[in-house]
Amino acid sequence: MKEKKYYSYSEFRDDLKLLVQKIDYKFDTIIAIARGGLSIAQLLGEYYNIRKVYSINTIGYNGEQKLDKTEIFNIPNLDNSQNILIVDDIVDSGDTLILTLNKLKEIYPQKKFKTASIFYKPSAIIQPNYSIKEAKEWIEFFWSEDLKLI
Amino acid sequence: MKEKKYYSYSEFRDDLKLLVQKIDYKFDTIIAIARGGLSIAQLLGEYYNIRKVYSINTIGYNGEQKLDKTEIFNIPNLDNSQNILIVDDIVDSGDTLILTLNKLKEIYPQKKFKTASIFYKPSAIIQPNYSIKEAKEWIEFFWSEDLKLI
Numbered sequence: 001m002k003e004k005k006y007y008s009y010s011e012f013r014d015d016l017k018l019l020v021q022k023i024d025y026k027f028d029t030i031i032a033i034a035r036g037g038l039s040i041a042q043l044l045g046e047y048y049n050i051r052k053v054y055s056i057n058t059i060g061y062n063g064e065q066k067l068d069k070t071e072i073f074n075i076p077n078l079d080n081s082q083n084i085l086i087v088d089d090i091v092d093s094g095d096t097l098i099l100t101l102n103k104l105k106e107i108y109p110q111k112k113f114k115t116a117s118i119f120y121k122p123s124a125i126i127q128p129n130y131s132i133k134e135a136k137e138w139i140e141f142f143w144s145e146d147l148k149l150i
Numbered sequence: 151m152k153e154k155k156y157y158s159y160s161e162f163r164d165d166l167k168l169l170v171q172k173i174d175y176k177f178d179t180i181i182a183i184a185r186g187g188l189s190i191a192q193l194l195g196e197y198y199n200i201r202k203v204y205s206i207n208t209i210g211y212n213g214e215q216k217l218d219k220t221e222i223f224n225i226p227n228l229d230n231s232q233n234i235l236i237v238d239d240i241v242d243s244g245d246t247l248i249l250t251l252n253k254l255k256e257i258y259p260q261k262k263f264k265t266a267s268i269f270y271k272p273s274a275i276i277q278p279n280y281s282i283k284e285a286k287e288w289i290e291f292f293w294s295e296d297l298k299l300i
Binding site for chain 2: 017041046074077
């Protein structure tokens with residue numbers, strides 16, 4: 001059975017401090033892959049004083065031929081954006097990130113996209129441009145756990 | 151000069167625990183007023199197991215006749231939603247919330263909307279359906295402050 005690791009807000013805050021030191025990219029828009037990237041997008045939006053903080057949604061389901069499929073919806077309008085940072089909590093298989101990135105590049109071929117996450121996995125099919133630490137266990141993020149203990 | 155109050159993650163978490171006990175509304179979609187409502191939306195989305203977590207953006211500017219104006223953009227598509235909870239960190243003057251609510255009701259007159267925030271002010275022109283505490287000072291939210299101290 002896979003080890004679990006609780007990831008607290010204070011670790012998150014400290015990792016974001018490292019992340020902003022790594023990011024050498026001037027962007028005008030942040031897109032959070034929901035739900036995982038929402039808090040990251042909020043803190044980075046505040047830090048960089050960016051108000052164009054959007055979200056995009058993905059949903060995975062089993063298709064008719066039992067293939068795992070992921071669909072992208074709620075795609076933000078980027079007409080007034082040029083350099084975009086896409087954020088997520090973890091790049092696991094990389095499926096969600098690559099699908100999101102390809103979809104956005106297809107709709108907005110003239111825009112520049114870079115990606116950031118806190119956790120990455122060496123086995124993923126895509127690595128984010130900026131990330132902090134390898135996910136060696138199953139991560140239980142504070143935003144999934146902290147309201148459970150009511 | 152107005153008093154300032156730092157609002158930490160642990161206070162936020164505890165207030166959200168109170169908020170979910172207050173909310174007696176079955177909703178299928180959460181809309182965060184960005185940026186303030188993003189973390190709230192993430193934690194509530196996880197708690198209620200709702201994947202339709204969207205964001206909406208507002209921007210305030212001074213109009214030609216020096217009137218303060220607020221504009222709504224990045225309006226999510228709600229075709230597949232019925233009962234929506236709009237969340238924000240604080241309802242201060244209430245301008246943003248009422249504008250957002252009216253805009254969404256205008257586009258989606260058949261949908262049901264309710265609103266939630268952590269902080270409210272008795273002087274606001276609209277009160278959220280669910281909220282936790284009165285803002286008596288200027289609130290410095292952890293998501294605005296915590297990356298500053300690098």
